[in-house]
Amino acid sequence: MKLLQDIKLMFIRNVQHTLRNPIFMFLSLFQPLLYLFLFMPLLKNLGGTPGLPAGETVEIFIPGLMVMMALFGSAFVGFDLIDDIRSGVIERFLVTPVSRSAILWGRVLRDASVLLLQVILITIVAIPFGLNVKFEYFLISLPLYVMIAITMASMSYAFALMYKTEDALAPTINTITLPVSLLSGILLPLTLAPLWLQNLAKVNPFSYAVNASRALFTGNVGGPDILIGFVIVFLLMSIMFYWSIQELRKIEE
Amino acid sequence: MNQNGDFIIETTDLKKTFVSKVKGKRNEVEAVKGVNLTVNKGEIFGFLGPNGAGKSTTQKMLSTLLTPTSGTVKIVGYDLSKNQEEIRKNIGYVSQAGGSDQAATGYQNLILQARLYGLDEKTAENNAKDLIKHFQMDSFADRPAGTYSGGQLRRLDVALGMTHNPQLLLLDEPTTGLDPQSRAYMWGQIKKLKEKGVTIFLTTHYMEEADKLCDTIAIIDNGTIITKGTPTELKNSIGADTVVLGFASDDVAEKAEKILLKNFVDAKIQREINILHLQIKNGDGAVPNILRLLDTNNFSAQSITLSKPSLDDVFLKYTGRSLREDKE
Numbered sequence: 001m002k003l004l005q006d007i008k009l010m011f012i013r014n015v016q017h018t019l020r021n022p023i024f025m026f027l028s029l030f031q032p033l034l035y036l037f038l039f040m041p042l043l044k045n046l047g048g049t050p051g052l053p054a055g056e057t058v059e060i061f062i063p064g065l066m067v068m069m070a071l072f073g074s075a076f077v078g079f080d081l082i083d084d085i086r087s088g089v090i091e092r093f094l095v096t097p098v099s100r101s102a103i104l105w106g107r108v109l110r111d112a113s114v115l116l117l118q119v120i121l122i123t124i125v126a127i128p129f130g131l132n133v134k135f136e137y138f139l140i141s142l143p144l145y146v147m148i149a150i151t152m153a154s155m156s157y158a159f160a161l162m163y164k165t166e167d168a169l170a171p172t173i174n175t176i177t178l179p180v181s182l183l184s185g186i187l188l189p190l191t192l193a194p195l196w197l198q199n200l201a202k203v204n205p206f207s208y209a210v211n212a213s214r215a216l217f218t219g220n221v222g223g224p225d226i227l228i229g230f231v232i233v234f235l236l237m238s239i240m241f242y243w244s245i246q247e248l249r250k251i252e253e
Numbered sequence: 254m255n256q257n258g259d260f261i262i263e264t265t266d267l268k269k270t271f272v273s274k275v276k277g278k279r280n281e282v283e284a285v286k287g288v289n290l291t292v293n294k295g296e297i298f299g300f301l302g303p304n305g306a307g308k309s310t311t312q313k314m315l316s317t318l319l320t321p322t323s324g325t326v327k328i329v330g331y332d333l334s335k336n337q338e339e340i341r342k343n344i345g346y347v348s349q350a351g352g353s354d355q356a357a358t359g360y361q362n363l364i365l366q367a368r369l370y371g372l373d374e375k376t377a378e379n380n381a382k383d384l385i386k387h388f389q390m391d392s393f394a395d396r397p398a399g400t401y402s403g404g405q406l407r408r409l410d411v412a413l414g415m416t417h418n419p420q421l422l423l424l425d426e427p428t429t430g431l432d433p434q435s436r437a438y439m440w441g442q443i444k445k446l447k448e449k450g451v452t453i454f455l456t457t458h459y460m461e462e463a464d465k466l467c468d469t470i471a472i473i474d475n476g477t478i479i480t481k482g483t484p485t486e487l488k489n490s491i492g493a494d495t496v497v498l499g500f501a502s503d504d505v506a507e508k509a510e511k512i513l514l515k516n517f518v519d520a521k522i523q524r525e526i527n528i529l530h531l532q533i534k535n536g537d538g539a540v541p542n543i544l545r546l547l548d549t550n551n552f553s554a555q556s557i558t559l560s561k562p563s564l565d566d567v568f569l570k571y572t573g574r575s576l577r578e579d580k581e
């Protein structure tokens with residue numbers, strides 16, 4: 001099928017682009033590693049407080065860290081797209097018969113792949129720190145992070161296509177990512193938070209993603225958290241990707 | 254395929270108005286205000302005009318990149334509003350920005366481009382090698398495009414536009430920013446493409462480029478075509494050429510002036526000491542007659558130069574401004 005072929009071509013092009021400068025892929029691992037080495041030990045001693053059972057602090061913390069990586073790692077990919085817009089690469093693609101959506105699919109799938117690689121690396125590093133997660137639950141959690149990455153990447157691309165300048169993109173992305181991450185209980189479970197903060201977090205779709213991620217890592221798979229998290233993230237991803245395609249089409253208006 | 258005979262592009266009252274919001278206020282820019290033009294198959298058509306005239310906007314509409322606000326376009330035999338897919342397969346477009354991937358090598362750029370047009374891997378490789386040969390890119394095709402000189406980069410851009418062997422190639426300012434040598438080289442390449450049967454539609458703000466390279470020119474200013482024709486037609490429309498004659502002394506010049514005035518009644522003559530300036534129609538034809546006339550009267554001119562009106566004079570006549578002033 002033409003669309004799949006186009007997506008493949010665009011995906012390979014973007015992967016090659018990333019591989020030409022692999023250092024950036026690893027640089028973005030630096031922050032999560034710092035959290036792992038310098039922040040997680042603090043939590044160990046907090047174990048036993050509500051929402052943070054002793055002996056499970058690692059399984060509570062790591063899934064939050066995964067969501068944080070998916071959120072932040074993909075939030076800034078729009079800068080790369082602005083480069084391509086400015087150098088005329090996107091216009092060149094648009095005058096070929098290539099499918100419009102493939103231009104964006106090729107990018108978000110690359111972003112998702114980079115994130116997958118990072119998630120796997122962090123998981124391996126976390127095992128000596130006492131991470132104890134069932135392998136099948138870990139596998140199930142991967143599509144969740146992929147969808148979060150695609151959501152954030154699509155949003156970043158949509159803003160990039162809308163603004164076409166870095167100056168406008170940077171503050172917008174920062175303004176969105178910070179409250180979204182603070183209100184999702186990424187670093188500490190929201191059960192520690194006062195009630196008003198917990199209620200505020202309920203409007204943040206990513207707090208449900210964190211809940212789902214934690215349910216999988218701690219093995220509490222009985223409740224509805226996992227399904228809710230997956231459904232919400234899936235819907236958000238669909239909306240964001242659709243929006244980015246609309247913004248791409250607007251270039252031609 | 255081409256139902257409208259010889260025209261490869263035909264636009265009727267083509268308009269583009271950009272609407273944007275600036276600080277909440279609706280802001281309209283009429284970039285193209287009703288362009289009617291026809292481009293013949295096989296010619297090099299030049300769109301000449303100052304910065305901001307609407308050249309790029311017009312080309313982006315023709316290349317399917319921008320939707321016209323109104324008007325109709327027939328291009329490579331298809332209706333722009335209906336057959337965009339077919340049009341994309343039949344035209345090449347090289348934007349002002351170029352559009353090559355700076356991090357990839359020239360070869361990689363060409364391969365991806367060919368694959369996007371649906372060529373399989375093997376065909377794409379052969380195609381890339383042919384283009385590298387045709388545009389003489391062998392010595393740098395395996396380096397990242399980001400390391401190319403301006404002229405080399407432009408060659409890659411044009412090669413990318415020619416990847417699928419289109420019958421029509423749109424070039425937006427193909428030589429802007431190039432040094433004279435690279436510009437001359439690019440002109441050669443464009444002529445070579447014409448010889449292969451490709452129709453070229455280029456934009457430029459260089460008069461010399463329009464004059465030397467193009468078969469037909471349309472001059473655009475402020476979103477409107479102000480005049481069109483072959484370079485010669487346009488310059489002839491200005492009327493007079495200038496013939497400058499130099500004589501041994503002012504005395505001789507004065508006598509020569511009298512004789513010339515008697516014989517060339519339409520000419521306007523001005524004398525500057527020993528030099529005569531003749532404003533005369535069809536200077537090419539007049540020069541031999543002038544020489545013969547002077548000869549039979551035993552005057553000999555020490556120097557004679559003929560200068561034709563330039564496209565700048567044409568631009569000046571219609572707009573009251575010089576195109577040169579707009580150069581960056």
Ligand SMILES: Nc1ncnc2c1ncn2[C@@H]1O[C@H](COP(=O)(O)OP(=O)(O)O)[C@@H](O)[C@H]1O
Nearest residue numbers: 271282284302303304305306307308309310311
């Ligand atoms: N996307 C846009 N939004 C608003 N105005 C635009 C846009 N693109 C071009 N213009 C304006 O339209 C006019 C024509 O621009 P352009 O076609 O690029 O001129 P040229 O290529 O002849 O230099 C200019 O005044 C330019 O500022």
Ligand SMILES: [Mg+2]
Nearest residue numbers: 308309310349
């Ligand atoms: Mg332009």
